[in-house]
Amino acid sequence: MNLKETIFEKFKDGIFLNTFCPHCKKQIWPPSNNCKDCFNKTVLKEIENKGILLEMSYSHIPKQENFFGIGDFSGIRILGTIVEKNIKVNDSITIYNIKIIDNKISIEFGNYNK
Ligand SMILES: [Zn+2]
Numbered sequence: 001m002n003l004k005e006t007i008f009e010k011f012k013d014g015i016f017l018n019t020f021c022p023h024c025k026k027q028i029w030p031p032s033n034n035c036k037d038c039f040n041k042t043v044l045k046e047i048e049n050k051g052i053l054l055e056m057s058y059s060h061i062p063k064q065e066n067f068f069g070i071g072d073f074s075g076i077r078i079l080g081t082i083v084e085k086n087i088k089v090n091d092s093i094t095i096y097n098i099k100i101i102d103n104k105i106s107i108e109f110g111n112y113n114k
Pocket of ligand 1: 021022023024025035036037038039040
């Protein structure tokens with residue numbers, strides 16, 4: 001299993017993993033086998049699946065018409081699609097679903113209290 005598949009599989013068990021650089025003590029998102037700064041190997045680390053929606057906007061790109069936003073999860077900024085319509089900026093959000101599309105991790109945000 002590659003990195004994205006491992007993250008995808010673990011999410012099915014309710015565990016949200018991200019890559020972490022033990023050298024820089026930094027979260028690496030999007031997940032990568034190597035740190036972007038020091039190129040050392042990263043390790044997988046569990047992250048609390050609760051964040052805050054920092055920004056949101058609407059995408060008019062054909063076949064991708066949707067609300068998307070940037071969520072802050074323990075200091076990691078993650079871009080995702082907003083699947084519930086009543087989410088506003090500064091709301092608590094959760095990663096509702098993880099998909100792999102064209103070998104990229106695609107994230108869906110939902111309301112935290114559900
Ligand atoms: Zn590093």
